[in-house]
């Protein structure tokens with residue numbers, strides 16, 4: 001095969017990955033064509049590309065998933081190849097076949113490789129023949145309960161029943177002992193049948209503390225294959241990755257090369273070409289087992305790029321154009337440590353419900369060789385209901401895991417978004433919690449450390465409350481100084497905001513709330529020579545009032561304090577009446593409750609009865625004519641591997657329901673109508 005680099009490619013995707021691919025194409029002097037839907041007409045990826053073709057309405061089924069239209073766009077613009085990104089058409093064998101028919105290069109693996117990895121049991125059969133280790137289990141054709149149960153009894157409990165057609169954690173059931181088997185099997189089959197129309201099951205040994213470790217592989221058309229080491233993606237919520245890192249912690253060179261070789265064997269067993277990821281479960285005893293192979297570029301590929309110094313999109317383009325792999329295995333080395341945190345528009349405190357809205361303020365950490373931000377949005381852009389709510393990927397690098405982790409928490413504290421609820425604080429708390437620093441991590445990490453990550457009520461605020469109050473006093477004084485400097489008489493006593501009263505103490509009372517608990521805080525300013533110190537009294541319902549002796553100053557967004565002789569600091573973000581303190585042990589959010597203004601935290605998150613995202617109607621819990629109470633669950637939708645409960649925003653009567661169970665729902669579509677009733 002002769003190689004000839006493309007002069008123009010089309011990117012059949014949107015958001016950060018479309019921008020990411022365009023960047024590399026530009027660097028290589030390749031022209032780019034973007035495609036877009038109504039919602040994306042002004043998107044960053046469209047502006048970055050040399051040309052763009054409109055596909056259709058916003059729902060992806062009417063735009064980004066229309067293979068015919070994408071191919072037509074490539075033909076119309078003369079693009080010689082299509083980069084599918086991830087998601088959408090990236091693992092669609094029919095689309096790949098159609099590209100070949102039209103003589104357009106699909107920047108990805110051959111059709112047969114995509115098909116081979118489509119079914120979990122077929123993939124396992126192939127891998128078994130190729131001597132790739134599999135989780136002990138049964139993946140045969142005989143589906144009688146007796147055979148399946150015998151397989152479970154023989155391997156010992158717990159076992160995991162999995163739908164062979166599965167995906168998104170559906171049709172999976174853990175069975176802890178033989179007496180639960182029959183019931184578990186029936187439930188898994190029911191779920192598989194309704195989700196995939198196929199209830200074929202496989203039985204696997206259930207690992208109780210596994211890690212998710214995946215290997216990046218690359219193959220060319222000339223018989224070369226390399227692995228670009230591993231990524232640890234064990235930190236997951238409901239089987240979705242949250243923070244990824246490379247290399248994996250506590251990996252011996254021996255295990256690394258064994259897993260790498262196994263991954264190459266897996267890829268070669270299906271005649272692979274291009275970028276692929278082989279996902280393994282790594283058990284506590286160092287055994288590892290093939291789980292699945294993703295036949296595309298992964299979301300988390302940047303951590304591999306950071307530690308290898310390679311541009312994987314460039315590799316993809318070179319391989320697709322027929323070139324040999326840019327590096328041999330011997331030439332590839334690991335340098336340092338990288339983390340990636342996925343910044344999502346979602347509410348971690350409400351079961352990670354996707355959030356939407358306009359990014360009214362967006363400030364990213366400054367990029368450098370240590371900090372990289374892959375994003376597809378700008379300030380003012382809308383996070384719509386139509387697509388994955390990922391806003392950006394924050395990637396950091398440093399020489400060691402410890403240093404890289406410090407960079408991660410610092411960069412997260414510098415990521416400022418307003419207008420849309422995000423998971424940034426959740427990520428910050430994750431990145432700063434002790435078990436994460438100690439790499440005490442398996443796939444159950446978030447459940448196990450839930451209270452620590454979510455700062456549940458046990459949290460004492462001994463330092464944070466006085467800090468927030470002191471910050472308010474100091475920042476008010478600072479603002480007054482700035483304002484005074486602009487007046488004709490900057491030294492006038494009328495400019496003071498130190499609550500100075502003739503013959504009275506300087507008293508500043510505040511109401512601050514944290515996790516919905518209100519605290520009355522009084523800051524009394526005292527003078528000692530030229531400097532000030534503050535007596536801070538804190539009272540809350542049912543608690544003893546305490547008084548602390550404090551000092552402090554603000555430089556930029558850094559607050560330094562001394563509280564009863566204990567010196568510490570926090571990075572402060574103050575927006576409207578919300579004050580966030582980024583501390584070494586997580587972020588603490590306070591609401592400054594202003595007199596008469598009410599509590600602005602009272603959320604309007606229930607926001608009507610439209611679908612908050614594209615998804616499937618899983619379950620309808622009410623019928624037309626029902627009287628429902630405020631917050632009563634009405635319907636359950638599933639999107640992006642997760643179920644979301646939609647609740648009644650107020651008491652009312654259900655007039656009509658516009659969807660049936662199992663139906664696809666477009667984000668923004670009206671789900672049901674409800675006539676409000678007086679409370």
Ligand code: ADP
Nearest residue numbers: 160166167168169170204205206207212239443
């Ligand atoms: P899906 O395709 O539905 O996402 P996978 O087979 O990829 O399902 O598994 C998803 C996740 O489930 C894994 O990342 C892992 O956390 C967990 N898992 C899968 N198989 C096992 C197993 N045998 N033991 C323990 N956990 C497992």
